[in-house]
Amino acid sequence: MRGHVRKYELKDGTKRWAAVVYQGKRVASTGKLQDSYRWIRGFPTQKAAQSQLTKVLKSVGDGTYTEPSKQTVAEFLGRWLKTVQANLAPRTFERYKQLVEVNIIPKLGAILLTQLQPVQIAEFYTWAGTAGKQRTNSGLNIRTVLHIHRLLRQALQQAVLWQLRPTNPADLVDAPRPPEIEMKPVEEDRAGLLILLSEGTRLFLPILTALCTGMRRGEILGIRWSDLDFENSRVTVNQSVSETRKDGVFFKSPKRKKSRRTITLPAILIAAIREQQKNQQEFKNMFGPDYKDFDLVMPNPDGTPWAPDRFSRIYKDFVKTRGAGDIRFHDLRHTHASELLRRGTPLKTVSERLGHANATITLNTYAHVMTGDDEKASDLVGDFLEKQLTKQRKKEKK
Numbered sequence: 596m597r598g599h600v601r602k603y604e605l606k607d608g609t610k611r612w613a614a615v616v617y618q619g620k621r622v623a624s625t626g627k628l629q630d631s632y633r634w635i636r637g638f639p640t641q642k643a644a645q646s647q648l649t650k651v652l653k654s655v656g657d658g659t660y661t662e663p664s665k666q667t668v669a670e671f672l673g674r675w676l677k678t679v680q681a682n683l684a685p686r687t688f689e690r691y692k693q694l695v696e697v698n699i700i701p702k703l704g705a706i707l708l709t710q711l712q713p714v715q716i717a718e719f720y721t722w723a724g725t726a727g728k729q730r731t732n733s734g735l736n737i738r739t740v741l742h743i744h745r746l747l748r749q750a751l752q753q754a755v756l757w758q759l760r761p762t763n764p765a766d767l768v769d770a771p772r773p774p775e776i777e778m779k780p781v782e783e784d785r786a787g788l789l790i791l792l793s794e795g796t797r798l799f800l801p802i803l804t805a806l807c808t809g810m811r812r813g814e815i816l817g818i819r820w821s822d823l824d825f826e827n828s829r830v831t832v833n834q835s836v837s838e839t840r841k842d843g844v845f846f847k848s849p850k851r852k853k854s855r856r857t858i859t860l861p862a863i864l865i866a867a868i869r870e871q872q873k874n875q876q877e878f879k880n881m882f883g884p885d886y887k888d889f890d891l892v893m894p895n896p897d898g899t900p901w902a903p904d905r906f907s908r909i910y911k912d913f914v915k916t917r918g919a920g921d922i923r924f925h926d927l928r929h930t931h932a933s934e935l936l937r938r939g940t941p942l943k944t945v946s947e948r949l950g951h952a953n954a955t956i957t958l959n960t961y962a963h964v965m966t967g968d969d970e971k972a973s974d975l976v977g978d979f980l981e982k983q984l985t986k987q988r989k990k991e992k993k
Contacts (some may be wrong), residue, residue: 598652600644603636612639612644617653651817654761668711669704684847689839694743698735700726708759708829711751713767720744720771737773744770779926780933780964785919792917798910800893802927807864809931809949812924813837816901817846819890820872824893828865829858832950836900844902853948868892930958933964 611886614635621631621993635651638644672695672753680688691813703711703718720740726734735743748765755763781789786806793799804815822831832855834846849855859866871892887898895901910924928949937944946957970980 596646596855600641602641602646605991610638611637612641614644614648614651616648641830649949664757666708667704668708669700669705671708671741672699672750673706675753678753684837684850685839685842685845686837686929689732689841691746694739694746697729698723698739698743701729703887711764711922713762713764716747716765716768724771737771740771741773744768779923780930781922781926783934785922786927789914789922792919795912796913797893801910803864803867803905804893804922805924805927808858808860808932809860809928811835811928811946811950812906813903814950816891816893816906818892820892821890823863823868823892825869828858828860828862829857831855836903840904844900846900849950851950851952853947853952856947856950858948864947932961936961936964 598614601613601615603611616633616635618631619634620628623629635644635647642886650655671780676688676692676695681822684689691924699719703715706715718745722775723735723740723743724737725734726732735889742766748763748863751760751765754760789807790799790803793802801815804818805809807813808815810832814832816836818830819836822833824833826828832849834848836844837840837847838844853945875892875894879888879898882897885897889898891898891900891902893901907924914920914922932945933950936942936946942954942957945961946954951957
């Protein structure tokens with residue numbers, strides 16, 4: 596491929612330069628072959644046009660050149676969403692779609708995919724963080740902006756793989772840095788108070804289960820009687836309850852092997868589950884043929900799954916009205932892990948109970964809880980060496 600630069604004039608008399616790239620022979624409307632050129636216009640100087648021409652010719656030489664397309668960012672993201680839907684959980688896909696349609700497209704959608712520049716993305720992030728909420732004209736949460744960045748970067752990387760763009764402009768934009776969410780395990784006395792306050796309510800068993808097992812909200816609400824092994828005091832995580840606006844409440848199986856796990860249960864939880872079994876039978880008798888039996892341990896009174904979002908609202912109102920403070924339900928999972936680690940439970944065991952993909956995730960999350968381990972290690976080594984030194988001194992005296 597070859598090319599040259601050429602000066603041209605706008606209607607107002609302004610002089611501009613263009614990089615003209617020869618694209619070979621093309622079939623004209625007359626049916627005859629003729630030379631085809633691509634004009635890249637708008638450069639204020641001959642030097643700028645020549646620089647662009649050099650870049651285009653180089654990209655042809657190293658295989659990174661892509662033909663210009665009139666496809667917009669909005670059109671591309673719509674196609675991309677369709678291709679990733681099958682590999683995403685319904686709730687995750689719903690979130691992706693919302694970020695694309697509500698946040699990204701209104702600002703970047705009209706730009707041609709091939710012309711999207713890093714500076715436009717950077718300016719978009721700044722706008723999103725200061726005025727991204729359409730209803731209130733206030734800024735989006737910085738963590739939401741980070742999610743937008745990750746999604747856009749992932750989508751544009753696919754555009755590179757599909758050879759729709761030579762490079763990913765999001766790679767050249769700094770990711771927003773949200774403050775780390777403080778992990779807040781519940782103190783022992785507050786955990787005990789929370790259990791006491793919830794006794795006699797529907798929240799008692801989910802709260803106790805979270806503290807005793809470290810299971811996630813959806814996993815707890817998805818426990819079936821068939822998942823329980825009373826003889827060995829165990830529960831196997833085979834499903835969780837999820838929810839989206841489109842599909843409503845539904846069950847889903849764990850995608851990762853580590854999430855599908857078996858957890859040993861303490862006697863206090865086994866006793867509470869046994870009591871739940873008696874209470875549930877009363878509801879079955881009350882509803883009769885109208886009882887929807889999904890085999891769930893913690894369903895609604897009529898047997899249907901407890902919607903996760905509704906559960907969270909009920910829990911939030913409960914801790915607020917009962918004076919339990921700002922204890923999030925997810926904090927109970929942190930409490931379970933933190934207390935086990937403080938008491939010397941091996942990291943691998945804690946990681947397996949939580950269903951983490953690997954122990955590194957557990958270590959990174961709870962490293963601060965394990966700071967005392969270094970002091971214990973120091974004391975152990977010191978004690979060991981002192982004993983050996985004492986033993987050697989006794990041998991020398993003999």
